[in-house]
Amino acid sequence: LEWAGDEFPWVLEHHSNLEPETQTWHSKLVTENWDSPIIFTSMVQFLEVLFGGGSRGARRMHNIANSVLIFDEIQSLPVNCVHLFCNAIQFFVDHARSTTLLCTATQPLLDNLKFPDKGQLTLPDDRELVGNMTEVFEQFKRVEIKNLVRPKGWSEQKLIELMITQLKEKGNCLVIVNTKKWAKKLYDRCINSVDADSLFHLSTSLCPVHRKEVFNTVRQRLDDELPVLCISTQLIEAGVDVDFNSVIRFLAGLDSIAQAAGRCNRNGNLDMAQVYVVNPQDEAIDMLPDIKEGREKALRIFSEKDETELLDPEVMSLYFSYYFYERANLMSYPLTEKQAGRKDSLLSLLSDNHLNIGIEKNAIKLQQSFKTAGKAFKAIDSPTQAVIVPYGDKGKEIIAGLCADFEPAKAFKLLKEAQKYSVNVFPNVWRKLIDAEAVKPVQKGEGIYFLEERFYSENFGLSTEVVSKMDTKIS
Template sequence: SSKLGVENVGELIGLLHDFGKFSTAFQVYLGSATGKINPDEDEYVEFKKLKGKIDHSSAGAQWIWEKLQNRGKQGELVGQILALCIASHHSGLIDCLKPEGEDGFTKRIKKEDEKTHKQECVQNAPQDYLKKLESLSDQKLIEDVLKQIKIIFESEKGKPPGMITFFYLGFWTRMLFSCLIDADRINSADFEDPENGEHRNIAIDWSTPIFRLEQFIDQLKGEKPIDQLRRNISNTCKQRAKEQQGIYTLTVPTGGGKTYASLRYALHHAEHHKLDHIIYIIPFTSIIEQNAAALRKAIEDKNDDYPWILEQHSNLEPEQQNWHSKLVSENWDAPIIMTTMVQFLEVLFSGGTRGARKTHQLANSVLIFDEIQTLPINCTHLFCNALNFLTQYCKTTAVLCTATQPLLDQLKTPDKGQLTIPAENELVKDVPKLFDDLKRVEVSNKVRSEGWTSEQIAELALDELKELGSCLIIVNTKSWAQQLYQTLDNQIDECSLFQLSTSLCPAHRKTILKEVRERLDNDLPVICVSTQLIEAGVDIDFSSVIRFLAGLDSIAQAAGRCNRNGLHDMATIHIVNPVEEKIDLLKDIKIGRDKAQRVFDEGFQDLLAPDAIKQYFNYYFYDRSDEMTYPVSKKSILKRDDNLLSLLSDNSNNIGRKTPLLLKQSFMSAGKIFKAIDSPTQAVIVPYSEEGKYIIAELCRVAIEFDAKTYRQLLKQAQKFSVNVFPNVWQRLMDEKAVCEIQGEGIYFLKDEYYSEQFGLSDKPCNPMPFMGF
């Protein structure tokens, strides 16, 4: 809570959150569970049946509410914020207003004493503890909170508080809630494993990775024109790192060296402003490992006392956390964190406690967004408001990196929240000239009314292979990747053909990419068929690319996998439109494709230049502005048409909005509805290679006799062997009995016969030899 400038508030809610445990009912439950009360004694209770059923979170919330609610409107607001955090510490933030209009906060606060045991807790609690509570809940507490919140209200410049002000108030509450959850979980983890504490809160000396990075950059001695351009970009980022905090853009063409340039900026900026973390937000899990390896190569040493970089690949934490999974979940307590946009958005907006636990770590940090254009369209206003809050009130800096900068500061409905980015906050000078200097690829528009068959696309790829030695084909769907691979399979040497999709686990993709790179480096023939996972930031260099028609931002990313190091004067990306491409359900790709076609028809001289990209985003964002508030239909738990921006701000569509309470948000309902991708995915550990099979077997063994430390290490290793599947595929796997749960932990593994060497996870058996994890 020191990050929010309210240490005393953190101490108070920390003391109060388990106040209900002073009740006789809870003490008897605890005594029975720990063996202090013998089963033969009259007091003994069946503790397993009572787990989670004795309310111990309401008493503390009631105590602070009663203490502060009578101290005017200001005391009432502070009381509501603190009581919300305490009452919610097991469930995630509760609804102040429930969807049907009921005042959920007041209902919880007025819960009967026979269920909350507040009076009994006051009687049973030690006197020195109660005195501490009294001394902390004084007028200074209200003033300290108001000092922070007042800045939010002042941003309205005299106008009545509107939607964005209430969003900020709700987000400030989530930050405080995050501090409480993290402290509570750390306390539990340290009790289970006292060694944990030794590696926490180590003072970060940014000069160490800075020194190593500068040495590493000095050794990069490329002499080609592109190498000099990359050095110039990197040097500019270093020079500008000492400027004030805020939101910056880094608009650099693909292959311009953004990874090291942004790291250089972030390290120098973190040192100058004394920041706690650098957090990289990457579009896909598929490139986390590659980027983390590049960063480690530059700044880590095998003799370091602790790793500088923490990777988070997938949601291998179960949806509903039990005691075990709470102990093993990460809290982003590392200097440099690499995560995905999906997980970042869940940290901002998801329900429950798993994502919220990490939210406070975003304060006092540098956030580097790689390929910011991949932000889901329905999260646009939510994201903009959260990022404005973090950069304006939490000592956070954000850098939006991409070759195709979306217009997040020029939205159609700015009153719902758009980014505040001053024009001078573009880190590189003269972006159009930079794009011209770095131009290495031209677009060949081969779209035709009759479309392209699988055989015709294969023929084009084989022609490119014959002439240039390598070709990458990027498709929009896994089914087309499989179809093209099978079409090419009979026409090319087996060791020259590769397929990549997210049905392969990260370790499998890494093996394939390594082999592809080796063949490219040795001028051996390669055709690789891939879904769009290869577009964003994968460091690979083909002589030619064929791209299925998609959004212009995707086409620009695909072009970055071609002639990446300027080995040819100019290379070509061929745009084709396949026949019978079933993408009606892939709305982002379908609309992107249509808007790209519109830009194609306008005859831009260079389709990858900033002016063409800007026109594309004008069309794309303008037509989709009504989707940007995260719309929710009446089929949802709300039973009405609404949106998450409203639910997390003033809740203006809720019939109970006239309640006198200042916070009216439906936090829990919004959290249940929120998913960073339209279909929530389920992570499955797959039996790829001997290592993957060994990890599955070990997880099954360790789960029986729970060993938190080993389990945590195995789950980290398992991230490289996990595949995220959509609900329809998950259901088919369940119907096939293709997945097994590990000892009721909410973690699943795939049976051996459902994973193939060519295509990865399948919902039909593809291997004859089953592997059993036990």
């Protein structure tokens, strides 16, 4: 889409927020305003633009009007943002001449919510791009779900044995877990049992360029019919075009299980392939309410439906009715007294704001508490900090350039390139990196940081501990 040397780029890739919360005059000069004709971004960034505080989002929001908005994997929309998202999208469609396309194999019920008056989508009768969905699903049925959930869960050793067995019997196997901790744990356990060239780890601890290289290596080995055991977090479920003969999926929501099934027998090389659903012992997901709730509703579906029906569109709609309807009170983004001075919701603060405490009702028409809402809103519960990592020669070159004397045009270009060499970390990981002196600012006081080289592994990506340089596998 772009020609080399174009002065004004056509495509902007914006998924890591490398801008500091408190802007300096340097950061204002190089800030990204979504002025390019084509924008690739994440749901987190999109929601922050619409509902986050500060002026960064406001500078980008107007470019959403008169646009085509394509949302991939829409089922990953945070539950507490459902009504906010639906109201915003309906506004852009009805009043800002935008068109929206919601893409997923597991469509959530955003047009049939429990409290429609709080905001839901109005979809046309001919909403589906593909007609006769039930018939189409039947024609493409190449995978069956095997429920291997155990009352006491799977031990780590039994999981390893299942993985190795599938690798030997099927030639390749994809294991999808719910947390980075489990991905690294299983990888470590397999190092002495699987040939190093066959073993791969994927998580968001790897920067995008690093992940792309791993994907390419995995695809090539699969095409060459070489052994592959890939242990990944849910990131591989987001529209990644890979085809494994066998998939093992940690128990999660039925939509996630269906997405995992999309990486199995994708090209139809087998008459039928299996996705094995397992529940590990001691899996800490209390801090992951969406996964925890999804697991409970998936188990309910397992108890009510036959294994052969689990991927049917009607069953998926039933799953979402369980998942959404019982969480309807969360969809307005509830706020605590600490966040809003009273128990309220972000939807209320940005609409009628009927709980607004004041001696008299405001005479002006705007009743909303924009500042309070912007301060309280977070697209994810724990906001992340982007860190530029020294992956490959290009990553090191970007860091060196940003650490040099400040030049606005050069810094703007480097920050755009740095999107592909950045890793977003949660507050607990950020604190560990600070304590280990693993991160440093590119410029004093600018709020943009890079990672020391010794804290980035070729196999695991960003680490809170010093990693050996001898673990390099991918060239």
